[in-house]
Amino acid sequence: MKIRIILSVFLLLSTSLLFALEKKEFLTLGIEGINLLEIDNGAGFLEVKGVPGLSRIEVEAEIIVRGMNKDKALQFINERLDLRLEKLGNRAQLIGKFKPTFSLFNWGEKFCNLTVRLPQEMNLAIDDSSGSIVIENLQGNLKIDDSSGSIQIDGITGEVEIEDGSGNLKVSKVQGTVFIDDGSGEILLKDITGEVRIDDGSGEIHVSQVKGRVVISDGSGSIWVDKVEQDVIIKQDGSGKVYITQVKGRVIK
Numbered sequence: 144m145k146i147r148i149i150l151s152v153f154l155l156l157s158t159s160l161l162f163a164l165e166k167k168e169f170l171t172l173g174i175e176g177i178n179l180l181e182i183d184n185g186a187g188f189l190e191v192k193g194v195p196g197l198s199r200i201e202v203e204a205e206i207i208v209r210g211m212n213k214d215k216a217l218q219f220i221n222e223r224l225d226l227r228l229e230k231l232g233n234r235a236q237l238i239g240k241f242k243p244t245f246s247l248f249n250w251g252e253k254f255c256n257l258t259v260r261l262p263q264e265m266n267l268a269i270d271d272s273s274g275s276i277v278i279e280n281l282q283g284n285l286k287i288d289d290s291s292g293s294i295q296i297d298g299i300t301g302e303v304e305i306e307d308g309s310g311n312l313k314v315s316k317v318q319g320t321v322f323i324d325d326g327s328g329e330i331l332l333k334d335i336t337g338e339v340r341i342d343d344g345s346g347e348i349h350v351s352q353v354k355g356r357v358v359i360s361d362g363s364g365s366i367w368v369d370k371v372e373q374d375v376i377i378k379q380d381g382s383g384k385v386y387i388t389q390v391k392g393r394v395i396k
Contacts, residue, residue, distance in 0.1 A: 163207060163208070163209040164206075164207070164208045164209075164211070164213060164216035164217065164220075165205065165206070165207050166205075166206050166220070167203060167204065167205055167206070168203075168204045168206065168226060169201075169202065169203055169204070170200075170201075170202040170204070170226070170227070170228040170237070171199050171200065171201050171202070171228070172199060172200045172228050172229070172230060172235055173198065173199050174198060174199055174200060174235070174261075174262055174265070176230075176233055177200075177230060177233060177234060177235045177265070178233055178234070178265065178266055178283075179233070179234040179235070179265065179266040179267070179268060179283075180200060180234070180235045180236075180237065180259075180261055180265055180266070180267050180268070181234055181235070181236045181237070181268045181269075181270075182236075182237045182238075182239075182257070182259070182267070182268070182269045182270070182271075183236070183237070183238045183239070183240065183270045184237075184238075184239050184240060184255070184257055184269065184270070184271045184272065184274070185239065185240025185241055185255060185272045185273075186240070186241070186252075186253065186254050186255070186272055186273050186274055187205075187207075187239070187240075187254040187255045187256040187257065187274045188256045188257070188274045188275045188276070188277075188292075189256075189257050189259070189269065189271060189274060189275070189276045189277070190257070190258045190259065190276075190277045190278075191259040191260075191261065191267065191269075191276075191277070191278045191279070191281075192259070192260055192261075192278075192279045192280055193261060193262065193263035193264075193265070193279065193280040193281040193282065193298075194260050194261070194262065194263060194280075195263045196262075196263075197260060197261065197262045197263070198262070199262075200228065200235055200237070200259065200260070200261045200262075201259070201260040201261075202228055202237060202239075202257060202258070202259050202260075203257070203258040203259075204226055204239055204255055204256070204257055204258075205254075205255075205256040205257075205258070206220060206224065206226075206254070206255055206256075207252070207253070207254040207255075207256070208220060208252070208253050208254075209252045209253075210252060219253070223241045223242045223253075224240075224241055224242075224255065225238050225239075225240055225241070225242055226238065226239050226255065237257070237259065239255045239257045240255055240272065241253045241255065254274070256274075263280060263281060263282050264281075264282045264283055265281070265283050266283035266284045266285075266301070267281060267283060267284070267285050267286070268285075268286045268287075269285075269286070269287045269288065269289070270288045271287065271288070271289045271290065271292070272290050272291075273290055273291045273292050274292045275292050275293045275294075275295070276289065276292060276293070276294045276295070277295045277296075278294075278295070278296045278297070278299070279296075279297050279298055280297075280298045281298070281299050281300065281301070282299075282300040282301065283300070283301045284301035284302045284303075284304075284319070285299055285301065285302070285303045285304070286303075286304045286305075287304070287305045287306070287307070288306045289305070289306070289307045289308065289310070290308045290309075291308050291309045291310050292310045293310045293311045293312075293313075293328075294307060294310060294311070294312045294313070294314075295313045295314075296312075296313070296314045296315070296317070297314075297315050297316055298315075298316045299316070299317045299318070299319065300318045300319065301318070301319045302319035302320050302321075302322075302337070303317050303319060303320070303321045303322070304321075304322045305321075305322065305323045305324070305325070306324045306325075307323070307324070307325045307326060307328070308326045308327075309326050309327045309328050310328045311328045311329045311330075311331075311346075312325060312328060312329070312330045312331065312332075313331045314330075314331070314332050314333075314335070315332070315333045315334050316333075316334045317334070317335050317336065317337065318336040318337065319336070319337045320337035320338045320339075320340070320355070321335055321337065321338070321339045321340070322340050323339075323340070323341045323342070323343070324342045325341070325342070325343045325344060325346070326344045326345075327344050327345045327346050328346045329346045329347045329348075329349075330343060330346060330347070330348045330349065330350075331349045332349065332350045332351070332353070333349075333350075333351050333352055334351075334352045335350075335352070335353045335354070335355065336354050336355065337354070337355045338355035338356045338357075338358070338373075339353050339355060339356070339357045339358070340358045340359075341357075341358070341359045341360070341361070342360045343359070343360070343361045343362060343364070344362045344363075345362050345363045345364050346363075346364045347364045347365050347366075347367075347383075348361060348364065348365070348366045348367065349367045350366075350367070350368045350369070350371070351367075351368070351369040351370050352369075352370045353370070353371045353372065353373075354372045354373070355372075355373055356371075356373040356374045356375075356376070356392070357371050357373075357374070357375045357376070358376045358378065359375075359376070359377050359378065359380075360377075360378040360379040361377075361379060361380055361381050361383070362379075362381040362382075363381045363382040363383055364381075364382075364383045365383040365384045365385070365386070366380060366383065366384075366385045366386065366387075367386045368385075368386070368387045368388070368390070369386075369387075369388045369389055370388075370389045370390075371389070371390045371391065371392065372391045372392065373391070373392040374390075374392035374393045374394070374395065375387055375390050375392065375393070375394050375395070376395045376396075377394075377395070377396045380396070
């Protein structure tokens with residue numbers, strides 16, 4: 144009898160874990176008087192693309208809840224999802240995340256994936272918990288505070304500042320200065336017009352095609368620097384080999 148009861152409970156749990164509720168919601172906001180979009184994102188991917196001539200911020204939210212039956216999943220979304228886009232003075236704020244839950248039995252997964260289109264010239268600030276980030280085609284400044292997950296950035300006219308816990312970083316085609324404070328993960332920078340500053344805990348660093356100065360402080364992992372028009376300064380290389388080629392300025396180690 145006990146075995147049958149255990150099997151029944153296991154089958155019920157397995158059935159609920161297999162269920163997934165997926166739904167989409169759409170948000171829009173006019174940009175009059177707004178020069179900055181702040182994004183507070185929880186678990187889930189984030190994709191942001193600048194669009195020339197766009198006069199509003201457009202958001203597609205893909206909401207996924209796994210491990211609950213349909214009714215419980217809908218109730219969970221209604222009670223725990225914080226999804227809003229609003230104007231606060233001269234900035235816009237987008238929040239897409241689930242509120243924390245405290246339960247002994249917390250099965251399943253909850254994601255809020257965000258796809259954002261915004262005017263190309265707008266500044267962007269991101270506070271992200273987990274999940275991949277892709278940013279493309281912006282003429283404003285970009286600031287990212289990320290806990291974990293890969294980050295890919297391509298085509299930024301302004302300054303880029305990244306504070307990252309873990310996950311690979313790939314940054315290319317930036318006309319402004321690039322500041323990176325990274326815990327762990329591979330860093331790949333290519334085609335940067337401004338200065339590059341990297342403070343890294345662990346992971347390989349690859350930097351190439353930089354017109355400005357390159358300053359690196361690294362805990363562990365190999366460093367590759369190639370095709371830099373100004374000075375290359377390695378303040379700390381920790382453990383790992385250092386390869387520096389085709390530098391027009393000074394190399395200081």
